[in-house]
Each structure stands twice: as structure tokens, then as C-alpha cells.
Amino acid sequence: MTERPATYCPDCGTVLAQRSFEGRERQYCPDCERFIWQNAKPCVGVVVRDRNKALLIKRAIPPDVGAWASPGGALEPDEPPALGAARELREETNLEVDPAALTLLDTRHSSLNEKYVLSIGYVVDYSHTDGDVAAASEVSDARFFTLPEAQEIRDQMRDYTRVVNSFEHWKKGNQTVVLG
Structure with a gap:
């Protein structure tokens, strides 16, 4: 493989x-x-929501240095998705979360240069996390954005659709969204 x-x-x-x-x-x-x-490489992402805001990180390592995204990354070979999402959140933002507190948000399939990625997205309310938001070694910034603020940096975002889905998720009663 x-x-x-x-x-x-x-x-x-x-x-x-x-x-x-x-x-x-x-x-x-x-x-x-x-x-x-x-x-496809299995990856995960977590959108942390604090009322009308979503936590984004600014990437400091390839690919897409300088791009904004929800915290996330590749799963380890022996790692369940929710556990990997919690690990990536901790590694990139200093926030701890119980994997059981994560809610499935969406799934996506994408490709870049013949490398295929299957991404599993989660959402969690900030109140279910512990720690203070801080940019870790893989990121240069980590902060909360409102939807209008996220729309302003849309061209600089890797997963704009996932962030928008997180806002829709709460409006529609926390339903999972599955994307192709």
C-alpha cells in the first residue's frame, strides 16, 4: 500500500x-x-467552537505554510480517529479534550499531486476542553474567528468548508455532515 x-x-x-x-x-x-x-491517507481535523467563533491555527510547517486551518493532521497507523483528533488538537493548540467529547462533523476526500487524503472532521465545544490556547511547534498562531472573520481569510484557509459546516452544525441541531 x-x-x-x-x-x-x-x-x-x-x-x-x-x-x-x-x-x-x-x-x-x-x-x-x-x-x-x-x-488514501487517513487524516483528522477538529473545529473547536466557542459560541459564535471557531478556533483556527496558522500552519508553520509544510504543506501550506502560512495557511489557516482547523487543528488536525495524519493518523498514526494504530490510532482510532477520535483519539488522533484529540492528539492533534493537543499538539497544535495545547488544548486537551476527551475523545468521547468529539462529535463527528464531516468526512471529505481530496487529492493533491496524486496523493489522496480521507479526512474525518470533528467538532467540540470549547467548554469541553482543558488548557489555554497556544500555538505549538507546528503552528505560528492559534485563535478564534467569527464566521465573517473566517470569510475574510477564506483564500488563506485549507478547510474553509469544514469551518462553515461547524457553524451550520450548531444551527441545525448538531447533525453530522458527510461530503464526497
Whole structure:
């Protein structure tokens, strides 16, 4: 399994061939006689809501240095999504949250340079967190934005739709939103 299309077998180093399987062309190792699957990377994000505001972080590391986003990142291989979301929130903002306090907000699938990401979004009320908001090592700023303020920096945001969904989430009685 790889995040990006492989050109060589990760086990034996043979140049991969194309082979049709289930109606799609797939990477195939003729020496190992097996398919090399390209799977989406599972990621998580958390929108922390404080009444009419949402917590955003400004990224200090690639990708998208300087972009605003909800706290989040890649899951560890053995990590359940809610636990990973709580870890990412702590690592990026200094806020602690019980994973059980997180509510599923949305799911998204996206791609960039042939790397596919499956992102699971959560929302939590600020009152369910502990600690003081502080920018950690992966971020240069962390602060709350109203929806109009978020709209002003929309072009600088990685996950504007998720943040807007968090505002709609509370208006519509906390319903989960699933996006393609």
C-alpha cells in the first residue's frame, strides 16, 4: 500500500506493470504476483467552537505554510480517529479534550499531486476542553474567528468548508455532515 502511485514494488524492487482488476488499471508486481494498492491517507481535523467563533491555527510547517486551518493532521497507523483528533488538537493548540467529547462533523476526500487524503472532521465545544490556547511547534498562531472573520481569510484557509459546516452544525441541531 502506498500514498502515491508506486513505480517499483516495495518488496522486491521490480518495475511495476499495469493490470486490470475490478474495472480499473492497477499497479501490479509481476515477480511477486500481487497488486500494489494506492490508498488514501487517513487524516483528522477538529473545529473547536466557542459560541459564535471557531478556533483556527496558522500552519508553520509544510504543506501550506502560512495557511489557516482547523487543528488536525495524519493518523498514526494504530490510532482510532477520535483519539488522533484529540492528539492533534493537543499538539497544535495545547488544548486537551476527551475523545468521547468529539462529535463527528464531516468526512471529505481530496487529492493533491496524486496523493489522496480521507479526512474525518470533528467538532467540540470549547467548554469541553482543558488548557489555554497556544500555538505549538507546528503552528505560528492559534485563535478564534467569527464566521465573517473566517470569510475574510477564506483564500488563506485549507478547510474553509469544514469551518462553515461547524457553524451550520450548531444551527441545525448538531447533525453530522458527510461530503464526497
